[in-house]
Amino acid sequence: MISIKSEREIELLRIAGNVVYQTHCYxxxxxxAGITTKELDKLAEDFIRSRxxxxxxxxxxxxxxxxxxxxxxxxxxxxxxxxxxxxxxIISIDIGACYKGYHGDSAxxxxxxxxxxxxxxxxxxxxxxxxxxxxxxxxxxxxGDIGAAIEEYAEAHNLGVVKELVGHGVGTNVHEEPDVPNYxxxxxxxxxxxxxVIAVEPMLTLGSPEIVIWDNDWTIETEDYSLSAHYxxxxxxxxxxxxxxxxxxxxxx
Ligand code: MG
Ligand code: MG
Numbered sequence: 552m553i554s555i556k557s558e559r560e561i562e563l564l565r566i567a568g569n570v571v572y573q574t575h576c577y578x579x580x581x582x583x584a585g586i587t588t589k590e591l592d593k594l595a596e597d598f599i600r601s602r603x604x605x606x607x608x609x610x611x612x613x614x615x616x617x618x619x620x621x622x623x624x625x626x627x628x629x630x631x632x633x634x635x636x637x638x639x640x641i642i643s644i645d646i647g648a649c650y651k652g653y654h655g656d657s658a659x660x661x662x663x664x665x666x667x668x669x670x671x672x673x674x675x676x677x678x679x680x681x682x683x684x685x686x687x688x689x690x691x692x693x694x695g696d697i698g699a700a701i702e703e704y705a706e707a708h709n710l711g712v713v714k715e716l717v718g719h720g721v722g723t724n725v726h727e728e729p730d731v732p733n734y735x736x737x738x739x740x741x742x743x744x745x746x747x748v749i750a751v752e753p754m755l756t757l758g759s760p761e762i763v764i765w766d767n768d769w770t771i772e773t774e775d776y777s778l779s780a781h782y783x784x785x786x787x788x789x790x791x792x793x794x795x796x797x798x799x800x801x802x803x804x
Contacts, residue, residue, distance in 0.1 A: 553720060553728050555746035560653065561787050561796070564721065564748055568655030568785050568796030570602045570648045575659055582661045584638045588620035591644070592631035599648045607647025607654045607725045614769065619645035619658070624776040626713055626754050626762055627658075628769045638664035641674060643781040647725050654725040656750045657797035658783035669757055670778055673710065677755040677780035680704045684733070684751050685786060688793040692743045698735030701753050705733075711760030713779070716771070718752045721785045743788045748796065752783030 556564065577598050578591060596617040599606050606617035614628075621629035621643040622636070629643075636642060645658035660674050683704045687696040697718075705712045718731030729741045733753045758777025765772065773779050786793040 553741055553747055554722055555744060556722060556748055556787070557746070560722070561746070561748065563651050563653040564655065564785070564787065565796045567604060567648050567650035567653050568657070569799070570599060570604045570650060571646045571655035571657045571785075571797045572799060573602065574598050574646050574648065575644070575657065578644065579661065582642060582644075582663060583636065584664050585635055587633050587635050588618070588622070588629070588631035588642070589633055591620060592616050592618045595646060602648070604648040604650045607649045607656065608645070611725065617646075619643075621645075621770070621779070621781065623778055624773045626756070626771045626773060626779040627716060627781055628771050630767060630769055636663045639666055639670070641666060641670045641778065641780065643779070645781065645783065649725075652723050654721055654723070655797050656721055656725055656783060656785050658752060658781045660780040660782060673755065673757045673778045673780045676704070676708045676710055677753055678782045680753045680755060681751060681782040681784065684753060685784065685793060685795075688743060688786060688788055689791060690743055690745050690788060693738055694729055694731055694740030694743065695735035696737050697751060698732040699737045702734040705753070705755050711756035711758060711777075713754040713756060713760050713762055715762055716754055718750045718783070721748045721750050745788050745790055747788045748785060749788070750783055750785045752781065754779060754781045
């Protein structure tokens with residue numbers, strides 16, 4: 552069942568989402584050569600708790616950390632550790648925060664110092680593919696419309712779509728129904744209704760879209776070690792479109 556959120560629930564989801572957005576803004580200046588992902592994780596956890604929230608991912612199905620930090624060819628679910636970021640790296644940071652039982656979920660990929668043209672390309676077009684997907688959202692549209700738009704955009708830019716991982720509904724659980732794939736066919740899948748809240752999160756690759764899972768059972772990496780980027784917003788379906796919940800409070804981001 553896909554739940555329809557009340558106005559009050561959407562307000563709580565927006566507060567949680569805004570804390571996720573603020574955490575991204577807070578972390579960004581720290582994403583530099585020399586910092587470890589564990590240090591970023593501590594900064595994020597302290598910040599989220601200082602805002603009256605709890606980290607959504609810590610303890611979720613046994614995940615050990617506040618952030619998912621995925622470097623270069625790592626796609627998602629990287630566990631913060633003692634590795635230092637290096638000039639030229641790209642790092643996808645996925646953040647979840649819970650406010651009064653309601654979650655926000657948003658990922659962004661960051662450049663560490665000067666990055667290659669390939670890295671710039673995968674970042675730019677994965678971010679654009681997120682907004683191409685979001686544009687499809689309105690009451691009466693199908694979930695498949697979102698994935699089809701992202702897949703078409705990725706194919707037009709010669710990028711791979713990771714298919715094993717998908718977006719999802721968001722509410723009192725960080726992962727709810729429905730699945731929101733980054734591929735699909737228009738006119739298929741559940742129909743969107745006002746009050747649904749979903750996270751759209753394209754994960755694109757510069758090479759093969761095939762993935763492998765590390766022995767830690769979490770970190771997912773491209774099979775051919777090609778670069779990957781990940782951008783995600785949690786959004787509410789509105790009367791005539793969608794509203795980003797994991798942005799600033801003026802709703803413009
Ligand atoms: Mg996420
Ligand atoms: Mg998500």
